Amino acid sequence: MRGLWKLTWIEMKLFLREPMGTFFTLVFPMMLLFLFGSIYGNKPTSFFGGYGTVDVSVPAYIGIIIATSGLFSLSITMASYREQGILRRLQATPLSPHAILISQVIVLFMMTTLGLILLVIAGKVVFALRFGGNVFNVIIAFILSSFSIFSLGFVIASVMPTARTAQIVAMVLFYPMIFLSGATIPREALPQTIKQYSQILPLTHVVTLMRGFWIGDSWSKHFTEVGILSALLVIGVIISAKTFRWE
Amino acid sequence: MDDVSFEVYEGEIFGMVGPNGAGKTTTVECIEGLRQPNNGSIQVLGLDPRKDSNPLRQRIGVQLQESTLQEHIKVWETLDLFSSFYPKPVDWRSLLEQLGLTEVRNTAFKKLSGGQKQRLFISLALINDPELVFMDELTTGLDPQSRRVMWDLVKGIRDRGKTVYLTTHFMEEAERLCDRVAIVDHGRIVALDSPENLIRSIRAENRVIFAIEDTIDLQRLKSLHSVTRVEQNGERVSVYGHTEQLVSEVVNALTESGIRFRDLRTEQPTLEDVFLTLTGHNIRN
Numbered sequence: 422m423r424g425l426w427k428l429t430w431i432e433m434k435l436f437l438r439e440p441m442g443t444f445f446t447l448v449f450p451m452m453l454l455f456l457f458g459s460i461y462g463n464k465p466t467s468f469f470g471g472y473g474t475v476d477v478s479v480p481a482y483i484g485i486i487i488a489t490s491g492l493f494s495l496s497i498t499m500a501s502y503r504e505q506g507i508l509r510r511l512q513a514t515p516l517s518p519h520a521i522l523i524s525q526v527i528v529l530f531m532m533t534t535l536g537l538i539l540l541v542i543a544g545k546v547v548f549a550l551r552f553g554g555n556v557f558n559v560i561i562a563f564i565l566s567s568f569s570i571f572s573l574g575f576v577i578a579s580v581m582p583t584a585r586t587a588q589i590v591a592m593v594l595f596y597p598m599i600f601l602s603g604a605t606i607p608r609e610a611l612p613q614t615i616k617q618y619s620q621i622l623p624l625t626h627v628v629t630l631m632r633g634f635w636i637g638d639s640w641s642k643h644f645t646e647v648g649i650l651s652a653l654l655v656i657g658v659i660i661s662a663k664t665f666r667w668e
Numbered sequence: 669m670d671d672v673s674f675e676v677y678e679g680e681i682f683g684m685v686g687p688n689g690a691g692k693t694t695t696v697e698c699i700e701g702l703r704q705p706n707n708g709s710i711q712v713l714g715l716d717p718r719k720d721s722n723p724l725r726q727r728i729g730v731q732l733q734e735s736t737l738q739e740h741i742k743v744w745e746t747l748d749l750f751s752s753f754y755p756k757p758v759d760w761r762s763l764l765e766q767l768g769l770t771e772v773r774n775t776a777f778k779k780l781s782g783g784q785k786q787r788l789f790i791s792l793a794l795i796n797d798p799e800l801v802f803m804d805e806l807t808t809g810l811d812p813q814s815r816r817v818m819w820d821l822v823k824g825i826r827d828r829g830k831t832v833y834l835t836t837h838f839m840e841e842a843e844r845l846c847d848r849v850a851i852v853d854h855g856r857i858v859a860l861d862s863p864e865n866l867i868r869s870i871r872a873e874n875r876v877i878f879a880i881e882d883t884i885d886l887q888r889l890k891s892l893h894s895v896t897r898v899e900q901n902g903e904r905v906s907v908y909g910h911t912e913q914l915v916s917e918v919v920n921a922l923t924e925s926g927i928r929f930r931d932l933r934t935e936q937p938t939l940e941d942v943f944l945t946l947t948g949h950n951i952r953n
Contacts (some may be wrong), residue, residue: 431741514753
């Protein structure tokens with residue numbers, strides 16, 4: 422156990438030393454908030470059901486943070502650790518192999534959470550962010566969404582042979598997802614056909630779920646999202662467990 | 669690997685030497701428990717690496733071929749991290765000192781020189797005070813000076829009572845460092861003995877080479893007891909023979925005949941010659 426905590430602590434420091442990961446997880450979502458917040462403000466409008474632009478953007482941006490951590494940071498880190506023989510070196514110690522995977526999940530989940538906290542604080546302080554939901558529900562939805570997208574990141578790390586190919590696949594999935602899922606552009610502003618097709622993107626369900634719970638929707642209204650994300654989580658874990666290679 | 673069978677004795681430096689692709693790393697990884705052999709049996713410190721990999725990992729130290737660490741991890745963090753994996757680690761601060769890494773303790777892994785990286789990997793291999801240390805291609809990619817530093821380090825590890833198992837494709841390294849050497853080629857052990865015995869076994873000739881300014885009576889050299897043959901190429905003369913007295917006999921004969929010579933040197937057969945003799949090909953190709 423001591424090994425797991427020490428590894429997690431070091432991986433946390435290493436994450437913060439990598440400027441790209443830190444920027445996209447912690448800084449970039451806030452930049453988006455300031456940019457669109459200053460353009461549209463946060464006045465309640467009927468277009469967003471009585472909420473303002475910032476009110477609906479913050480839960481959607483949480484989707485961007487989750488996707489950045491899960492698709493980029495997680496898959497590239499694991500694939501490059503394998504490629505560089507770091508996994509193998511750790512495997513030659515008595516440390517449980519799972520500790521390496523668990524420490525990555527802990528670090529990225531904590532960084533995702535930190536990104537969320539910074540975003541919410543910035544929204545509250547600068548744009549008087551409104552919250553109409555149940556904090557407990559939002560936390561559960563956030564955990565489910567994170568682990569579900571992380572499992573997709575593990576599948577990429579397991580199936581792709583190198584860090585380079587993992588990065589390419591992560592990009593191919595990431596960019597359509599953040600633009601079509603409603604994470605950056607509100608779903609209300611997307612054409613009907615795109616709204617339909619974007620249902621196949623996992624991040625669409627993350628954004629719908631987070632936004633719904635943010636304004637106080639009940640669980641019964643979001644069975645579809647919860648079901649799809651839970652299924653993705655289970656399938657992702659099974660595929661990675663079967664295909665993950667240490668070298 | 670095929671039909672490979674050998675024993676490593678406690679407290680020795682055992683070397684497995686052979687060209688790249690001969691199967692050295694495969695063998696060592698099976699012994700470390702990182703790879704599953706198809707069949708056969710392995711026992712390391714009384715344990716089976718296939719079944720008891722965890723207790724075994726606590727008692728062995730491993731330096732892997734072509735391994736790296738996280739780019740931004742600092743030297744002291746690496747040692748601190750790896751010591752947390754073992755129940756009774758040694759004090760990593762003293763390891764830092766012993767391996768000359770104190771000055772770079774706050775340096776990130778990617779900024780270390782090749783020699784510093786290898787010394788860090790050695791310190792990681794020693795962090796659990798192992799009984800047996802594996803080193804796979806320890807000096808590959810290092811400059812000659814760092815290589816010599818590594819050799820002294822490895823000898824120091826043995827002198828502290830640990831057993832060292834190393835693989836290398838440098839014949840000179842095996843000859844200088846190992847107490848016993850297994851020569852492998854195409855997945856088989858072709859010879860296993862001390863470097864001295866291996867060299868003696870091929871009965872290769874010693875050679876005395878010198879240059880002369882005047883003419884020389886080769887017949888007189890040929891008649892010497894130790895000499896098997898003599899070759900002259902311009903002013904350069906090579907005298908071949910088997911015995912240890914070859915040099916003194918040749919020098920005496922030259923002095924007695926009043927022949928002036930210079931640049932005298934001797935050439936003994938090396939492990940390289942052993943490899944060539946046993947496999948019929950040079951290790952480098």
